[in-house]
Amino acid sequence: MRIAELSRRTGVPIPTIKYYTREGLVPPGERTGPNQARYDETHVRRLKLARALVEVGGLSIASAREVLTLMSGPGLSTLETLGKAQYALTPRKERTEDETWRRAAAEVDAIVSERGWQVRESNPARGTLIDALATLRRLGHDDFFEILGPYAEAAERLAADEVKLLMRRGDLEGVLEGLVVWTALGETVLASLRLLAEEAEATRVFGAF
Amino acid sequence: MRIAELSRRTGVPIPTIKYYTREGLVPPGERTGPNQARYDETHVRRLKLARALVEVGGLSIASAREVLTLMSGPGLSTLETLGKAQYALTPRKERTEDETWRRAAAEVDAIVSERGWQVRESNPARGTLIDALATLRRLGHDDFFEILGPYAEAAERLAADEVKLLMRRGDLEGVLEGLVVWTALGETVLASLRLLAEEAEATRVFGAF
DNA sequence: CATCTATAGATAGCATCACTGTCCACTTAT
DNA sequence: ATAAGTGGACAGTGATGCTATCTATAGATG
Numbered sequence: 078m079r080i081a082e083l084s085r086r087t088g089v090p091i092p093t094i095k096y097y098t099r100e101g102l103v104p105p106g107e108r109t110g111p112n113q114a115r116y117d118e119t120h121v122r123r124l125k126l127a128r129a130l131v132e133v134g135g136l137s138i139a140s141a142r143e144v145l146t147l148m149s150g151p152g153l154s155t156l157e158t159l160g161k162a163q164y165a166l167t168p169r170k171e172r173t174e175d176e177t178w179r180r181a182a183a184e185v186d187a188i189v190s191e192r193g194w195q196v197r198e199s200n201p202a203r204g205t206l207i208d209a210l211a212t213l214r215r216l217g218h219d220d221f222f223e224i225l226g227p228y229a230e231a232a233e234r235l236a237a238d239e240v241k242l243l244m245r246r247g248d249l250e251g252v253l254e255g256l257v258v259w260t261a262l263g264e265t266v267l268a269s270l271r272l273l274a275e276e277a278e279a280t281r282v283f284g285a286f
Numbered sequence: 287m288r289i290a291e292l293s294r295r296t297g298v299p300i301p302t303i304k305y306y307t308r309e310g311l312v313p314p315g316e317r318t319g320p321n322q323a324r325y326d327e328t329h330v331r332r333l334k335l336a337r338a339l340v341e342v343g344g345l346s347i348a349s350a351r352e353v354l355t356l357m358s359g360p361g362l363s364t365l366e367t368l369g370k371a372q373y374a375l376t377p378r379k380e381r382t383e384d385e386t387w388r389r390a391a392a393e394v395d396a397i398v399s400e401r402g403w404q405v406r407e408s409n410p411a412r413g414t415l416i417d418a419l420a421t422l423r424r425l426g427h428d429d430f431f432e433i434l435g436p437y438a439e440a441a442e443r444l445a446a447d448e449v450k451l452l453m454r455r456g457d458l459e460g461v462l463e464g465l466v467v468w469t470a471l472g473e474t475v476l477a478s479l480r481l482l483a484e485e486a487e488a489t490r491v492f493g494a495f
Numbered sequence: 496c497a498t499c500t501a502t503a504g505a506t507a508g509c510a511t512c513a514c515t516g517t518c519c520a521c522t523t524a525t
Numbered sequence: 526a527t528a529a530g531t532g533g534a535c536a537g538t539g540a541t542g543c544t545a546t547c548t549a550t551a552g553a554t555g
Contacts, residue, residue, distance in 0.1 A: 080502070092544050093544085096542075096544085099504090109551095111551085112503045112549070125425060132421075137542090138542065156493050159488050163481050194485075195490070196482050196485050202478040205474060205477075209474045209478065212471065213467070213471060220454070221468055221472075224444070224448060228479050232480045234440065235480060236480065238433045239484065239487075240487045240491050242432065244491070258427055259430055266434070267441070267477070269418065270438050274444070275372075276411075278446055279365050279368050280365060280404045281404070289530085289531070290530070299515080301514075302513085304532080317532090321519095321520070321531050322530095323531080323532065340513090
């Protein structure tokens with residue numbers, strides 16, 4: 078197919094397809110002449126995937142390129158793919174490791190070892206979590222630390238379900254795509270459900286319509 | 287105190303403080319002359335809060351202004367504050383309500399009524415969730431729908447814990463600040479814990495170090 | 496075969512966002 | 526007296542995610 082059909086099938090404007098191709102989110106079409114190229118189903122799929130990551134998952138173009146590349150790239154193990162997907166998903170930023178930060182770090186490590194989690198110290202989510210907890214403490218909202226236990230427990234249960242589901246897929250390729258898609262979109266799903274549940278619970282407790 | 291001290295105490299550069307003041311995230315200092323103003327502890331607190339929402343919670347300047355304003359603004363009820371905080375927290379975007387979308391919407395409403403949640407149809411998280419599910423289906427990852435049940439259940443339990451915690455605070459002001467802070471930062475905390483748990487679970491199942 | 500539309504690739508332009516820097520006429524501190 | 530700090534206005538900056546335009550060509554249609 079030509080680019081117009083690719084655009085029609087995916088709903089992505091042609092200039093944006095060109096942009097994504099330049100940025101490496103989508104591979105270029107197979108050239109058939111100096112100004113002609115053909116696209117196939119793999120392009121359709123890849124483009125849809127790219128759009129989903131960017132629009133729904135909220136990934137930056139750079140992050141989306143990273144996860145898309147590693148998903149279909151050289152044969153990494155599932156665990157390696159997860160690690161790199163998580164790395165790509167987490168915005169990096171430099172931090173100042175003051176006293177409050179180190180205390181929060183110790184608390185995170187306590188939770189992790191308490192639950193028997195085996196997690197690399199370089200996992201970027203660890204840093205993000207420590208930052209969030211340190212901020213909470215600096216603001217004097219220490220009481221929220223009490224619900225970290227339930228939060229961690231819930232996360233653990235959900236992770237078990239997710240992995241079980243992924244393993245049901247026969248092919249490695251399907252597992253990897255599922256991993257990438259769900260790592261990115263699952264966050265949105267979980268966040269939304271949490272907000273809905275909060276409103277429901279707040280209505281139950283405070284509300285009196 | 288003068289602006290230099292405000293900057294020192296919060297770690298926010300002076301030009302940024304001026305910018306935040308212009309944008310309404312922080313109230314202006316109390317004027318004592320044509321080019322002099324004084325700041326107090328309320329400014330320190332407000333500025334720290336603003337920074338936390340922007341840097342850790344990832345809110346835009348406009349969203350941060352909204353939640354900060356409603357937090358200390360005219361006396362809204364807890365429920366109203368939650369609603370507006372959620373509204374400010376969710377990026378709005380226009381959507382196309384095609385067949386897949388409507389089907390996803392029905393599924394979301396089914397989950398909500400199944401759990402007996404009372405949720406306004408206008409809750410922005412509802413739209414976000416529907417979008418995410420529709421995208422998942424368009425990509426052919428329907429099997430993830432199976433874990434929506436556990437996800438919703440987890441969200442419900444967490445929401446109950448959060449509200450219980452908030453209610454322990456005596457003053458309405460504390461409740462509202464906690465609500466805003468935790469609505470924004472809790473998302474980061476939960477997302478991080480989920481990623482950590484995923485790595486731990488993946489290591490347990492796939493790993494063989 | 497003429498003509499019209501479509502195309503690839505290159506380059507430039509645009510809008511938004513979150514700052515950051517500069518300037519001025521002033522205080523305030525030493 | 527002099528140096529440093531200040532509030533406010535406004536301009537500039539760098540990153541990001543597109544869009545628009547241009548050119549030389551290719552395919553589609555009468």
